[in-house]
Amino acid sequence: MDLEQETVFDVAVIGGGAAGLNGALMLARARRSVVVFDAGEPRNAPASGVHGLLGREGIPPGDLLTRGRAEVQHYGGEIVTATVARIARDGDGFTISLSDGRSVRARRVLVTTGLTDELPDIAGIGERWGRDVIHCPYCHGWEVRDQAIGILATGPMSMHQTLLFRQLSDDIVYFLNGTELTDQESEQLAALGVSTVPERVRALEIADDAIVGIRLDEGTVIKRQAVVVATRMVARASFLESLGLRSEAHPSGMGEYIPVDPTGRTEVQGVWAAGNVTDLSAQVGAAAAAGAAAGAQINADLVQEEVQKAVAKHRSR
Numbered sequence: 210m211d212l213e214q215e216t217v218f219d220v221a222v223i224g225g226g227a228a229g230l231n232g233a234l235m236l237a238r239a240r241r242s243v244v245v246f247d248a249g250e251p252r253n254a255p256a257s258g259v260h261g262l263l264g265r266e267g268i269p270p271g272d273l274l275t276r277g278r279a280e281v282q283h284y285g286g287e288i289v290t291a292t293v294a295r296i297a298r299d300g301d302g303f304t305i306s307l308s309d310g311r312s313v314r315a316r317r318v319l320v321t322t323g324l325t326d327e328l329p330d331i332a333g334i335g336e337r338w339g340r341d342v343i344h345c346p347y348c349h350g351w352e353v354r355d356q357a358i359g360i361l362a363t364g365p366m367s368m369h370q371t372l373l374f375r376q377l378s379d380d381i382v383y384f385l386n387g388t389e390l391t392d393q394e395s396e397q398l399a400a401l402g403v404s405t406v407p408e409r410v411r412a413l414e415i416a417d418d419a420i421v422g423i424r425l426d427e428g429t430v431i432k433r434q435a436v437v438v439a440t441r442m443v444a445r446a447s448f449l450e451s452l453g454l455r456s457e458a459h460p461s462g463m464g465e466y467i468p469v470d471p472t473g474r475t476e477v478q479g480v481w482a483a484g485n486v487t488d489l490s491a492q493v494g495a496a497a498a499a500g501a502a503a504g505a506q507i508n509a510d511l512v513q514e515e516v517q518k519a520v521a522k523h524r525s526r
Contacts, residue, residue, distance in 0.1 A: 218242045220507055221305050221315035223293050223448070226251055227493045228484025228500030229321035230277035235504030237284035241511065244287040244313060245278075246305070252323050252485065253493070255339025261347050262494045273493070295451040296480075303479065317507050320449065320467065320475070320482040321500055324489060326440035327464075329363040333413030333420070334438060341420045341435045342413070346373040347492060353435040354378060359423050361410060362388045364439030365462040374437055375401050382431060384423060386410050406431065439463075442489045452477050463489050473503035481507055 220236050222229045225247025236243045251270055253259065258267040265273060278288050292308040302316045326344075328334050334342050343349040350373070357380045360371045367383075368390075375381050383398060387409045390398070398405060406425070414422040414430050422430040442464035444456040449467070454477045456465040466487050473481040483503040484496035491499065 216313065217302065218244045218287075218313065218315040219511060220244075220317045220319060220504075221246065221303070221313065222319045222321060223296075223305070224321035224323060224445075224484070224486070225249075225274065225278070225288065226321060226323055226484060227273070227277070227497040228323075228486075228503075229319065230274070230281055230500070231497040232319050232321060232483060232500035232504035232507075233281045233286045234277070234284065235501045236508055237281055237286040239504075239508045241508060242285070243281075244289060244315070245281065246289050246291050246293050246307070248292040248322075249290055252326065253339070256348070257340075259493050260349070260351070261492055293448045295448050297451055301479075316479070317511065318480045319473075319500070319503055319507060320446065320480065320486055321484045321496075322445040323485040323496075324442045324444050324464070324466075326442055328440055329361065329438055331361070331410055331412060333415055334436070337413060337415065337420055337436070343435060343437055344370070344440055345492070346370070346377060350374065350377045356380070356434040357432060358382070358435045358437060359384055359431070359433035360437045361423075361439075362386045364441060366439040368394055370437050370439060371398070371403060372401070375403055382406060382433065384408075384410050442466075442485070444486045444489075446486055449477075449480075452480065454480065459489055461489075472506040473499065474506070 219241040220243045222233045222245040225245045229245055233243050233245045253270045259270055259273055294308045295306045297304045303318055304312055304314050306312045354377045358374055358378050360383045362385050371383050381403045383403055384406045408425040411426045412424045413420055414424050422432045424430045444466050446456050446467050456467055459466045466489055467482045469475055469482050469487045473483050475482050481503045483499040485491055
């Protein structure tokens with residue numbers, strides 16, 4: 210697509226994942242001119258399938274995005290492969306500057322750039338991330354059911370993960386990795402038959418393209434088939450700082466997010482956000498639903514603006 214500076218889109222969607230594409234679909238079907246900027250770096254790219262998505266259970270992430278793009282384009286929406294560098298206020302709207310030097314103007318902005326998972330600094334985790342190093346029981350739990358699962362204490366959600374994955378397997382080991390349990394946590398794990406390992410973890414043992422164990426600092430290897438980690442999740446939103454909009458620490462301690470009101474509005478007039486950039490734990494279905502809801506809210510906001518202008522013009526006759 211050749212972007213022209215004089216073109217003003219009704220809405221620019223920043224991020225072409227489930228939230229962004231569903232928001233764009235709603236807007237395009239409402240006959241809004243909409244452009245989606247997608248950097249091509251989906252968070253779930255390492256996963257073999259999307260799970261918990263009704264009607265598309267197990268679909269490869271890339272296939273889902275291909276279908277979504279085609280649906281948006283069917284209704285006249287534009288898809289541009291590009292990274293947004295900054296956004297600036299431009300009268301009542303915005304100028305979106307891309308990293309390749311191009312720019313475009315839009316009346317409203319929907320931010321759906323998702324998040325980045327900051328992985329624990331343990332050898333092997335990055336290599337196996339999204340395969341047999343996992344984080345979500347609803348995204349990956351069925352696939353590792355009844356396996357020997359190790360939970361690494363790497364964040365404030367680690368204990369919660371342990372309780373959830375215990376539902377899926379009788380063979381759970383909780384690696385404290387130098388942390389300590391409360392009395393209540395110790396009692397819960399004992400009641401559920403979850404064993405604990407207090408020593409720090411050095412690395413994952415990998416053989417034949419699969420995890421075979423977890424190596425402790427002192428050298429012992431404990432056999433495991435899957436490893437669960439709690440990542441630090443950080444909203445991809447640095448380009449919003451030019452508008453004075455910055456990510457904040459999430460109340461749960463899980464990472465950083467962009468706060469929004471129940472309609473998806475940010476504190477910057479004319480900017481909405483949806484999906485993982487504001488809801489760190491949202492799965493694909495929830496992110497898509499949030500994008501659709503935000504798209505509808507943006508359309509309603511544009512309609513209200515247009516009605517006010519029409520009334521003012523009518524009165525001036």
